[in-house]
Amino acid sequence: MTNAILLAAILAACGVVIWVLWRQQDTQPSKPAEQEDARIPPLLRGINFLLSDEPDRAMKELVHVAKLQTETAEVYLALGDMFRNKGEFGRAVRIHQNLLARPDLPQHLHMQAQFALAVDFQAGGLLGRALQQYARVLDRQPGHIAALEASLRIREQSREWELAEELLQRLDRVRGSNSALHHAYLQTEMARQKLSRKDEDGALAIVQQVVEQAPGCAAAHLLLAEIDLKRGDVESAVNSMRQLHAAAPYYLPLLIPVLLSHGEAYDSHGHAFLCQCWQEKHDEQLAIAWIRAVHTARGAEEARKTAREIAFEPRSLPACLHMTAMLGKEEPLTLASRQWQSAQKNYACSECGAKFVDMRWQCPQCHEWGSIRPIKDKDSA
Numbered sequence: 001m002t003n004a005i006l007l008a009a010i011l012a013a014c015g016v017v018i019w020v021l022w023r024q025q026d027t028q029p030s031k032p033a034e035q036e037d038a039r040i041p042p043l044l045r046g047i048n049f050l051l052s053d054e055p056d057r058a059m060k061e062l063v064h065v066a067k068l069q070t071e072t073a074e075v076y077l078a079l080g081d082m083f084r085n086k087g088e089f090g091r092a093v094r095i096h097q098n099l100l101a102r103p104d105l106p107q108h109l110h111m112q113a114q115f116a117l118a119v120d121f122q123a124g125g126l127l128g129r130a131l132q133q134y135a136r137v138l139d140r141q142p143g144h145i146a147a148l149e150a151s152l153r154i155r156e157q158s159r160e161w162e163l164a165e166e167l168l169q170r171l172d173r174v175r176g177s178n179s180a181l182h183h184a185y186l187q188t189e190m191a192r193q194k195l196s197r198k199d200e201d202g203a204l205a206i207v208q209q210v211v212e213q214a215p216g217c218a219a220a221h222l223l224l225a226e227i228d229l230k231r232g233d234v235e236s237a238v239n240s241m242r243q244l245h246a247a248a249p250y251y252l253p254l255l256i257p258v259l260l261s262h263g264e265a266y267d268s269h270g271h272a273f274l275c276q277c278w279q280e281k282h283d284e285q286l287a288i289a290w291i292r293a294v295h296t297a298r299g300a301e302e303a304r305k306t307a308r309e310i311a312f313e314p315r316s317l318p319a320c321l322h323m324t325a326m327l328g329k330e331e332p333l334t335l336a337s338r339q340w341q342s343a344q345k346n347y348a349c350s351e352c353g354a355k356f357v358d359m360r361w362q363c364p365q366c367h368e369w370g371s372i373r374p375i376k377d378k379d380s381a
């Protein structure tokens with residue numbers, strides 16, 4: 001995959017080189033022929049190396065082409081991108097910084113080099129410097145969508161939700177879009193952060209508003225139920241659970257451990273609510289998550305009791321393996337089931353297909369929010 005991207009970048013760079021040479025030949029017919037000749041052989045050698053899948057040697061030749069014609073800033077830009085795609089961030093940074101130091105650099109190329117330098121810093125993990133550099137781009141062009149998107153990504157990655165929310169608002173204004181669900185997830189994260197800082201009222205106010213404005217945001221229903229349970233408002237918690245069950249039933253298993261951590265609420269209302277959900281669909285994943293949560297919170301005997309109460313009989317092979325891993329006797333089959341279980345990826349992104357062991361609300365691969373869901377057993381088999 002990386003090779004394919006690198007190859008594409010090198011091909012793009014070659015395209016730029018050829019275009020630049022061709023354009024110069026076209027627009028400057030009086031240029032001495034020997035200057036063109038000096039650039040053509042390394043270019044051809046570069047393409048040749050490219051075709052024989054030797055990107056390193058191709059790059060060396062292309063650097064030579066760029067040196068022979070110092071004013072071809074486009075070539076330098078393409079080379080910088082190539083170095084970055086190859087993981088050579090230091091060289092990419094130097095190329096783009098050298099470009100920016102040129103007093104004669106045209107305005108549009110100056111902007112491209114500024115942006116490229118920001119991308120270099122981001123790719124190299126220097127997020128603070130990347131943000132400063134994107135800010136320079138945005139100072140000169142406040143509607144630069146790619147710079148706004150990249151800055152938003154970094155703020156999300158650093159869990160700076162308020163700043164991420166501001167950037168998303170700016171993006172919406174520039175694009176003329178309304179990313180309601182994205183806003184809802186960012187605000188839910190803000191509320192979760194407030195809750196972790198013991199600001200329960202602040203968290204509740206935000207999350208109640210999110211649930212009202214974006215009922216499709218599953219994370220908000222979950223957090224609201226969690227806050228209700230913390231406050232001892234069991235009826236509101238059950239109401240939030242019902243809403244979550246209606247909006248996105250596949251996320252209900254995430255709530256069961258939280259419910260069991262509030263033992264009284266589970267005994268008085270939660271157990272009955274889960275029985276009701278189970279009766280509706282006989283969803284195996286719900287039953288397994290429930291029995292597992294009981295096992296963790298109250299031990300194997302209580303877990304067996306729960307399985308008996310709901311008369312749970314695993315019908316699929318994965319369900320059998322999960323149950324054996326949890327409640328089987330200490331014998332080879334149980335150990336093998338546990339091994340199988342620990343290697344399982346339980347969640348997958350519906351946008352990009354990436355699979356994960358743990359649940360998260362934003363996909364780290366495609367950055368989509370709310371796209372990761374539990375894998376149905378038949379999908380994982």
Ligand SMILES: [Zn+2]
Binds near residue numbers: 349351353364365368
């Ligand atoms: Zn994804």
